[in-house]
Amino acid sequence: MTRTTPARPWEVAAVVPQLATTARTVTRLHPRTGSPTVQDSSVGGPLLWPRDEPWPTCTGSHEVSSVWELEAVRAAHHVTVARWSRPEDEAHTPEEETIFDRNEEKEIDSPYTDPVPLLPVAQLYARDVPALPWPDGADLLQILWCPFMDHDDDIPAVHLRRRRADQVTAVLSRPPEPSVIELEAYWPAPCVLHPEQVIEYPALNQLPAAVGARVRAWQEDTGHHYNAFASAPGWKAGGWGAAAWHEEEPADPPHCGCGAVAQPLFTIGLAEWNGHDEGGWRPVEDADAEDRRCYPPVGDPTGVDLGDEKLQIYHCPASHEHPPVIARVY
Template identity: 75%
Template sequence: MTRTTPPRPLELTAVFPELATMSRNVTRLHPRSGSPTVDDSSVGGPLLWPQDEPWPTCTRSHEVYEVVELEALRAAHHVMVARWARSEDEPITPEEEAIHDRSRPKKIASPYTDPVPLLPVAQLYARDVPGLPVPDGADLLQILWCPFIDHEGDIPAIHMRWRCADEVTARLSPSPEPTVIELDDYWPAPCVLHPEQVTEYPAPDQLPDAVAARVHAWQEETGHHYTHFAVAPGWKIGGWGAVPSDAPDQADPPRCECGTVTEPLFTVGLSEWNGDNEGGWRPVEDADADDRRSYPPAGDPTQIELGDEQLQIYHCPESHEHPPVIVRVYQTL
């Protein structure tokens, strides 16, 4: 099923004509709860991985003393999906309650020192995702992360892999996975994608000073929030970057270790539309979705929770072999 962002309730270029030259295409991924396979673009789904290629791991010692068992978390997720498929008046069974109990955090006696297989976060086929900047000879992007937060800046260790899907003849199955993770918020619930390309504009701190001043005056006068109309929410590819949470005065894109200014590649977003805000980003197909009566909620299907922040991955336009730059960014909606 497709997802369609409604016509904008306010055309920003009519208010600020300068924005016409600052627009960028961004692909909203629109993840929705599902059962993706290795042949699908997905969030939290299985990856198309060669049988003879080592699975990436995080080898640092993680200073954590409480963990969640991944298999128990997955079982609890399936219970909740089944529970919400039944009548809302039907109570949870004792068996389902026991499964939930097993998914609660458990204390461990010492830091977790074993190598940790990384968790799949996203798999994106170029055929499905308009605007995906694939290098020559590749048609597939795979993103994994460490399920423990204890890294510099509380940013998970990210691993990116570009590949040509046709070259994977012998597939790894099942793929390695960690026995435990630090937080259930770091396990993406399996989702299929419904990519849609839309237009977005810079955040206020990224605008030229004169335009930013007019935006601030307009907000004071009208009570509108410019960002609600300018920046697409949720999981997305491309578009504009955002201001790093740990460097609010640094509105310019981060630089690669080679010195090149990087470009926004992938955003781990928050809510798909953050309620019924004035930005009008709720797809028309989800107009009747009631997040209070569904699991996972249509507006928050991945169940990823990074506080009030998003996570953005930037890539170097000079070489796809250069490591990605990861930043935490302010919530836009």
Template identity: 35%
Template sequence: MVDTTPPGRALLLAQFPELADYARPSLRLHPRRGHPTTGESSVGGPLLWPVDEPWPTCDRDDHELVADGSGSFGEPVVMACVLQLYRRDLPAGILPAPGWAFPNGTDLLQVLWCPTPHEGTYGPCIRVLWRAEAQVGTALTANPPLNVSSEDLGFDNLAPRPCLIRPETVVDFPPIACLHPGQVDGSGDSGLLLGKLPAHLERACLG
């Protein structure tokens, strides 16, 4: 099966040609529930992780969901795997684009995060690693179990479930606005806009 993004952007560009100046290459992952292995790109799947390398933990004391308000769970929080992306799985096309070049000869991107919200961002704190697959050596056969679950603490589940991915290159554009078009009355109140595009263009797209 091939996952593709509907060509809606062509319609958008036809109506708002100025948007072409803000086009940027992006990657859609198209995660689908499955049983990825360490040798596959995945969301929430097992990472290709050296057996002799400590698994990342978060020992910050600004966690939001701690019952006693201390911000600490009393032990380091085991980080959850979020993404593993092999360079070989990047589709041909507009990538590698600036910002997508794997640095220093690496060919594997791994992203983990602490699966509970932190003060300030009210989101997880993130760890990003770049590896060379050939240098990993003996790898773990499974990710370590998590010791803190945001879902058990009454928050959205921040530990992704295992999914296989089928990356697709797409042309993306800056976000326009998160409000319903009916909330913008065209009076020039730019406070309702995100400001990623010129106000007149952003407002026109909302119409």
């Protein structure tokens, strides 16, 4: 099923004409609960990974005092999805209750120091996100992360792999998995994607001073929040990235270690819309959805929760061989 962003309630470039040259195409991914395969673009789905290629791990020091068992987190999610599809007065079965009892935080006595297999976060085929840079004939981007977020530099360990899908002739059917993760909200639930290309503009703190002053004057005159209309919420690829809550703090563009200004590649966001949806981003097809009164939430089905922040992955335009630049956006 497609997802369609409504016509914009305000045309941003009409408010401040100087913004017209800053428009960028962004792909809203619209993840929805499903059963993706290795041939699909997905969040939390299986990756088209060569059988003879080592699976990436994180060897950093993970200073945690408690963990969640991944198998129990996954089982509880599947049971809950199934439970919400049944009548409200139908009780949990004893087997389901056992699964829920297993899914709880476990204390540990020492830091988790073993190499940790990374978790699949997303897989994107070029056919679904053509606006992304695709080097050397690559048509598949795979994103993985460490399920223990707080490393020594306080930045999550993220791994990118670009490849040509037609060169994967033998697929790894059972990738390594961590037995435990730091929080259950760090496991992305399997979701199919409904990619949609829309236009977005820089956040307020990314604008030149003179343009930002005009936008602030418009906000004062109208009572609207520019960021709500300029930057698409939720999971997305490309575009301008995530808008910060603190509009007044200037945002210096992140740089690669080589000195080049890094460009937004992938955003792990919050829900696709909030309760009042001032920016008008709620898809037409979800107009009657019950939001968070159902499970999984229609506009936020991945289960990933990074608190009041979004995770922004940037790439270096000078070389796709350079490691990604990771930033948390509050």
